[in-house]
Every structure is written in C-alpha cells, then in structure tokens.
Amino acid sequence: MAVYTHVDDTTLNAFLDRYDVGTAISFKGIAEGVENSNYLLETTGGRFILTLYEKRANPADLPYFLNLMDVLAEGGMPAPLPIHDRKGEALQELAGRPACLISFLSGVSVDHPSADQCASLGAVLADMHRIGEAFGERRANDLSLEGWKKLAAATEARADEVEAGLAAVIRDEIAFLEARWPKGLPTGTIHADLFPDNILFTGNRITGVIDFYFACTDMLAYDIAVCINSWCFDSSHTFVPAKAKRLTEMYDAAKSLSAAEIEALPILCRGAALRFLLTRLYDWLNPVPGAVVRAKDPREYLKKLAFHRSVRDAADYVV
C-alpha cells in the first residue's frame, strides 16, 4: 500500500507522448495494490490508472494479465481496459519497470457487502467466466494444492506461534484435500482473488472488477469458493448463509452450475480458506521490512476453515 517508484512530470509527459490520450491534468500516487506502484492520472483524454510493476510481479506473466483484461473489457465486463500506444503495445517500460496504462473505473469498494451486493457479485462472476471462455491463454494456479504444500513447509516450524496446533491443522487439511480435491469439474479463467476490495460498487451495481494479478486457469467453482470465503461471513467471521445463497443463486441464473460443481462447494471452500490461511500465515511470519501495514490476521481464515469443515453438504451454500 504505497508508491514505491516515483514518476516525475518529465518522465510522465514523455510516456504519455507514446499514446493518443492527451496531456496530463492531474497525477496522484494512490495507496492501492500491495505489490505495485499505482497512480491515478487524468489527461485531456480521460482518466486512467498507471501501474508500475515492482519486483514481486513476474514480468513473464504480465502479457497474460493484460490480454485477459483486454478480452474481458471488450466482452463487456466492467474490467479495466489496457490502453495501447500508437504502436499497439499495452505493456511498456517506465522508470526501469514494466508498466501499463489502464482505464479508470468508478465505484467504491465495500468493507461489509450486503446480501444484495453478494447477489450482484454472483451475476458478475458468471459473466466473467462466460466472457473468459473467449480467452485462449492458460496460466497455472500456483496457489493450489502444490503451492499450499510449499507454503505449509515454509511455515510449519513457526505456525504454532500464531495459534497452538495450527501446524497440525494445516498438515491434516492438506492430506484431506489432496485425497479428495475435485477432478473433472469445468475449468476456465478465474480471478482467484475476488475479495470485496477488488469490486467497485455504485449502490448495489458493480461498476468495476479490478486487480487480475492472481488470475489463472482453474476450476470455475473454485472462484465461487473464494468469493464465499471473502464475501459471505460477517465481521466476526461467522458464516451468513443468505449471502452465499444469493451469490450462488445469481451465478447459477447467469451460468448454470452442474450438480458436480454444487456438490464440490464444501471442499472447494475448504481449499480456498486454506489458501488464504497459508498466504496470510506466511506474510504474518515474514513481515516485509518497512511495511506500513501489519499483515492481515491468518486466524480469520482458520475460523472460516473450521466452519467449512463443519458443514455436512452444499445445502449451506446454495438455495
């Protein structure tokens, strides 16, 4: 949550000369994106976000993310459109870093989404999966089973500092998921990190879906499981069935869920809870020197995982 790379006015103006977007009217560093530097830019041609990809971004992945945004925005999703320069290039270099200019989207993210907002999310998620079918590129989900095993190994020795018995919970959960992780469900391009802060609302209408930097090819229903975890619990991390049911109902109305996808929801929700438990645990145990913000508490996802372990079947998540 910072601007790591300063872009001065001379550098900015030379950069804008590559495009047909006019000249700068306003330019402010914004506190978004934990891993990149972001600027809100207004030009005589419109409003944009300028992103500079810092060292944690893998440059080899950037064309995948930008091409996906192209496909989604052109397909009618409220996703940022990468702006192409006069030579047709979206991916640029600026201040020694890979960089991209994308369209600005209005809307305000909500901290505590309502059931109506969860319903809106379900419909937009289905749209995204449907429009994403036109996207021909693939990227492995490096935060699925194999990735979880690496994170478990990297955190095992100190996990119990966060909560007694946590290392054993993680070990057992990975063994369980490895034995039962679904195979043969419909796959496609998923967002994989569709938390409330990556959705912009105007009232209950979604006007922005942002931050595609975890997008990958995986089971579509896993994206639903990520959303159930991040949208359908209250502020004390207690599950709110009505929110999940509205979400899956509206998804299903826009893009039918198969019986197998519905049946798999409890285990997919366990996997998604474990994914965020593990990454938060890793970040908690390995704070970035100089970070302004304390890493998020991994125990939120331990509690959510415990809930998903307690459900008997998918009836808790669907109408």
Next chain:
Amino acid sequence: MAVYTHVDDTTLNAFLDRYDVGTAISFKGIAEGVENSNYLLETTGGRFILTLYEKRANPADLPYFLNLMDVLAEGGMPAPLPIHDRKGEALQELAGRPACLISFLSGVSVDHPSADQCASLGAVLADMHRIGEAFGERRANDLSLEGWKKLAAATEARADEVEAGLAAVIRDEIAFLEARWPKGLPTGTIHADLFPDNILFTGNRITGVIDFYFACTDMLAYDIAVCINSWCFDSSHTFVPAKAKRLTEMYDAAKSLSAAEIEALPILCRGAALRFLLTRLYDWLNPVPGAVVRAKDPREYLKKLAFHRSVRDAADYVV
C-alpha cells in the same frame, strides 16, 4: 506517504450525509502528505480531498490552517477550499481523528521547475501574501531561530555521522543568524514550505497551491527565501541565478519588495537553508519505524547553505 487510517464505505457515507455534496462515486487513498491520511473522493457533487489528521498534527492549529485556506480561496487564490457541512463546520471528526473535506485542485507538480515556472511562482506568492492580509489570525513560526536551536541541540551529538564537521557548521550558522536575523521587515501570513510538490501546474500556469500545514506569521521575504532554496537550484543542487531572478522579478511586479527586504535576502536564504538542513537531519537521524521511504538527504541543504554563505549581496537573487 501512506494512508494510516482506513475509512470504510459505511463510515464514508455517514460522513458525507453531513454535507450537501451528494454521494460517493469513487474513493481512493492517495500517497500524499507524510503526516496525514488523504483520500481522493469523487461525489455526484464534485471532486474533493478528504484529510484525516494523524497524531503529528496539533489539533489546536487546525482551525488556523482551515480558516487561512478559506480566506485564500475566497480571495481568488488557487488554494483548496475547506467544505463546510450543513451546520457550517469545516473541521470534523472521522474515524476518531480530526478531519476535513477540501476542494480538489487540478494540475501536476513538477520535479524540476523551469525559469518560466519560477516566474509563475513569484507572481502567485505575491498574490498569496496580498490576499493573506485579510486574514486576522496569527501563528508563531516554530521553525525559526528558537526552533532551529532546539533541533541543533537534538541532532548535535550525531550530526557528524552524516557529514564530518556538520555539527560545527550548524553551531556557527546559528550564532551568525542569531546576531544578524532581520528585524522590522514586513510580516504577514506565509506558507513557509512552498516546495515544488506543493504547487500544481497546468503548463506554466499555477492551478493549485496546497499543503498549508506549516503556514504561520513571519517575514514575507522569508517565504521568498524558502522558494529560492527549493525552486532555484538544479538537480545537482547548483544555484541557477536566472530562476531566482525571474521569481523575485515577478513577485516584485505584483507586490513591491522594499530595499530592506531585498538586502535581507542572502541572510533569509541562509536561514531557510538551515531550517531544511535541520529538519532533514533530524528525520534522517530519527527514522520513523516502518517508514516506506528513506528520509531526504540533509546534505542537499548543506550544499545550498554553503552557496548562500558565499554570496556577496542580494544581486545574485534579483534583477
């Protein structure tokens, strides 16, 4: 350079209900202001900056700063206008902190101002001093001689870690300035921190003067000395006489400088250089835990101070 206090959508909407500014369309934390949390807010009524004053701001000073902005903006300066709520209040409380909504100003700050931009600054600075005559409140400059002595005492033991002999330079300079610091020059309300990042340009036209949180009552010509230090050196910290001469020429055209003010410029420039040398030195020796950005190098102002010590008279600064 961060957002220290998170404002969620519910808190924001309740806050906006106090005003006649419509509802939120977009809301982004911005990486501006080292001491406060700032958000760029767009509503159905316009664009605004929402500032939450963090612990380094003295709440007792806030009415002075907001009332000054009122006087300047109403007098025609391109300064932010504090927005008053339906009860007439500009200073609010939000998320447990003093807070204020101010108007948004377009423009881009320049890292390396041109001589033409220095000329624009001179004219706007004179306007600000003239319009500020209507402001009836006073605030002492706590970063003048007495403040410098405190900073010198607080940094003396370790100053030579930054540059050998620095503590002695500071001690000698304070003795010199204390003996000769001007008395009887015209005083008024000054910005006192008018660095290039506090001025927004559209081309060579100034469309914003921001960050009045060091404003105080002091010699008007001291404000010119601060600007000469921060605008009229090149990127290797070498003085550019043409820039200073354009700045003072345009100031004088809009608001006449007296012979005494011109004569005092070399010593006022020494004082201003010492002020930024001392605050940078203090911040360098006392880094904020968790700060993302390294404190600015105090030696820049040691070099500028050496220049001002070398001038024979004000002819270097004026036409």
